[in-house]
Amino acid sequence: MMARGVSGSGTTPLLCSFFFISWLLFASSSHASSEALKRPPIVDGLSWNFYFSSCPMLETIVSRHLRKVFRKDTGQAPALLRIFFHDCFVQGCDGSILLDGNPNERDQPANIGIRPEALKTIEDLRALVHIQCGRVVSCADLVVLAAREAVSLSGGPRFPVPLGRKDGLSFSINGTGNLPPPFFRTGQLLERFGGRNFDATDVVALSGAHTFGRAHCATFFNRINQTEPPIDTSLANNLSNTCPSAQSPNTAVLDVRSPNVFDNLYYVNLKNRQGLFTSDQDLFSDARTKGIVNSFASNQTLFFDKFATAIIKLSQLDVLTGKQGQIRAKCSIPNSKNLVTSVVEEDSTAQM
Numbered sequence: 180m181m182a183r184g185v186s187g188s189g190t191t192p193l194l195c196s197f198f199f200i201s202w203l204l205f206a207s208s209s210h211a212s213s214e215a216l217k218r219p220p221i222v223d224g225l226s227w228n229f230y231f232s233s234c235p236m237l238e239t240i241v242s243r244h245l246r247k248v249f250r251k252d253t254g255q256a257p258a259l260l261r262i263f264f265h266d267c268f269v270q271g272c273d274g275s276i277l278l279d280g281n282p283n284e285r286d287q288p289a290n291i292g293i294r295p296e297a298l299k300t301i302e303d304l305r306a307l308v309h310i311q312c313g314r315v316v317s318c319a320d321l322v323v324l325a326a327r328e329a330v331s332l333s334g335g336p337r338f339p340v341p342l343g344r345k346d347g348l349s350f351s352i353n354g355t356g357n358l359p360p361p362f363f364r365t366g367q368l369l370e371r372f373g374g375r376n377f378d379a380t381d382v383v384a385l386s387g388a389h390t391f392g393r394a395h396c397a398t399f400f401n402r403i404n405q406t407e408p409p410i411d412t413s414l415a416n417n418l419s420n421t422c423p424s425a426q427s428p429n430t431a432v433l434d435v436r437s438p439n440v441f442d443n444l445y446y447v448n449l450k451n452r453q454g455l456f457t458s459d460q461d462l463f464s465d466a467r468t469k470g471i472v473n474s475f476a477s478n479q480t481l482f483f484d485k486f487a488t489a490i491i492k493l494s495q496l497d498v499l500t501g502k503q504g505q506i507r508a509k510c511s512i513p514n515s516k517n518l519v520t521s522v523v524e525e526d527s528t529a530q531m
C-alpha cells in the first residue's frame with residue numbers, strides 16, 4: 180500500500196497513483212525479456228526489485244563492466260558461474276567463498292581451479308557499485324548477478340534473479356565437502372542434490388553449466404580409460420595427450436563442440452560419449468536422466484528454461500536476509516565491529 184501522505188491535500192492521491200503506475204511500468208519493462216519464464220517462488224526477504232530505489236543502476240553497472248571483462252578474457256564467464264555454484268552450495272549464497280583466511284574455503288580441494296582473476300572481478304564490481312550507490316549492495320548479490328550475466332553474455336538465457344542477500348561473517352572449510360566430486364555417478368549426484376531439494380531435471384540442467392569453461396587434469400584423468408560410462412576414443416586420445424599424469428597442471432575444455440558458448444551442445448557431447456567428467460557422461464547412461472539429456476540435446480529452449488529455473492532455485496539456498504549478516508565494505512573480509520553496519524537496513528524496497 181502507498182502511504183496516504185498529508186491528508187486533506189487533493190493532489191496527493193493523484194501523485195501517488197502516478198508514481199505507483201510508473202513503478203509498475205518500470206518494473207514490468209525491466210524484465211520484459213524474461214516474460215516468458217514463469218518466475219519460481221522466492222524466499223522471504225528476497226525480492227525481484229530489491230535495489231529499485233537504493234541502487235537503480237546496479238544491473239547496468241554489472242552488465243557493462245562484465246561485457247568489457249569478457250571481451251578480454253572469455254574464460255571469466257565460466258569462472259564466475261562456477262564461483263556462484265560453489266558459494267551457494269557451501270553454507271548458502273553468503274559470499275563465503277570470497278573471504279580470505281588461512282586456510283580458507285576457496286583453497287580446499289573441492290574448489291580446485293577457482294580463478295583468482297574472477298574473484299578480483301567481483302571485488303571490482305563491488306567497488307564500482309559502492310562508488311555509485313554507497314555500501315548498499317552485498318557481495319553475495321554481486322556473485323549472483325555476475326553469474327547471471329556470465330550466462331547471458333555467453334549466448335545463454337537471460338533471466339531475472341531475486342536479490343537482497345546479505346554477506347556472511349564466516350566461511351566453512353568443512354562445508355566444501357558438500358560439493359559433488361567429478362567422479363560421482365548419477366545416483367550419487369541425484370542423492371547429493373536431492374538433499375537440497377533439486378530433482379533429476381534440475382541436476383541435468385545444472386550440469387549443462389559445463390557447456391563452457393575448462394578443467395584440470397586431476398578432475399578427469401579417471402575418464403581416460405573408463406569403460407563405464409564410456410568415452411569416445413578420439414576424446415580419450417586427446418585427453419591422454421593433454422595429461423601426462425593426473426598431477427599435470429594442464430587443462431581441457433569442458434565442451435569440445437563450443438568451448439566458450441553457453442548452448443545445448445554439452446548434451447550433444449554426452450550423446451557422443453564426449454562428456455569430460457564421469458558425472459557428466461553418466462547422465463546419459465542412467466535411465467533416470469537419459470531422457471532428459473535427449474530432450475535438452477534436441478530443444479535448447481527447453482534447456483534454457485529449466486536451467487534458469489534451477490539457477491534461481493540455487494541462488495536462494497540458505498540466504499541471509501534482513502538484519503542477518505552484513506554488507507561487506509570489501510568482499511574478502513568481514514566488516515570490523517566498529518564499522519557501522521546499519522547504513523541501509525530495511526527500506527521501502529524490501530517490501531516490493
Ligand code: HEM
Pocket residue numbers: 254256257258260261264291292293294359360361362363368385386388389391392393394395396398433456458
Ligand atoms: C553436477 C555436479 C558438478 C560437478 C561434479 C562439477 C565439477 C566440476 C569440476 C571438477 C570442474 C573443473 C574445475 C577445474 O579443474 O578447474 C568444474 C568446472 C566448472 N563447473 Fe562444475 N561441477 C558440477 C556442477 C556445476 C554447476 C551446478 C555449475 C554452475 C551452475 C558448474 C559450473 C562449472 C563451470 C562453469 C566450470 C568451468 C570453470 C572454469 O572454466 O573456470 N558446475 N566443475
Ligand SMILES: *[C@@H]1O[C@H](CO)[C@@H](O)[C@H](O)[C@H]1NC(C)=O
Pocket residue numbers: 353354
Ligand atoms: C564436519 O566434518 C565432519 C567430518 O566429516 C562431520 O562429522 C561434521 O558433521 C561436519 N560438520 C559440519 C558442520 O558440516
Ligand SMILES: *[C@@H]1O[C@H](CO)[C@@H](O)[C@H](O)[C@H]1NC(C)=O
Pocket residue numbers: 403404
Ligand atoms: C590407458 O590404456 C592404454 C592402453 O591400454 C595405456 O597405454 C595407457 O597407459 C592407459 N592410460 C591410463 C591413464 O591409465
Ligand SMILES: *[C@@H]1O[C@H](CO)[C@@H](O)[C@H](O)[C@H]1NC(C)=O
Pocket residue numbers: 411413414417435453
Ligand atoms: C582431438 O584432437 C583433434 C586434433 O586437434 C581434433 O581434430 C579432434 O576434434 C579432437 N577430438 C575431440 C573429441 O576432442
Ligand SMILES: *[C@@H]1O[C@H](CO)[C@@H](O)[C@H](O)[C@H]1NC(C)=O
Pocket residue numbers: 478480481484
Ligand atoms: C521446446 O521447448 C519449449 C519450452 O518448453 C516448448 O515450448 C517447445 O514446444 C519445444 N519445442 C519442440 C520442437 O518440442
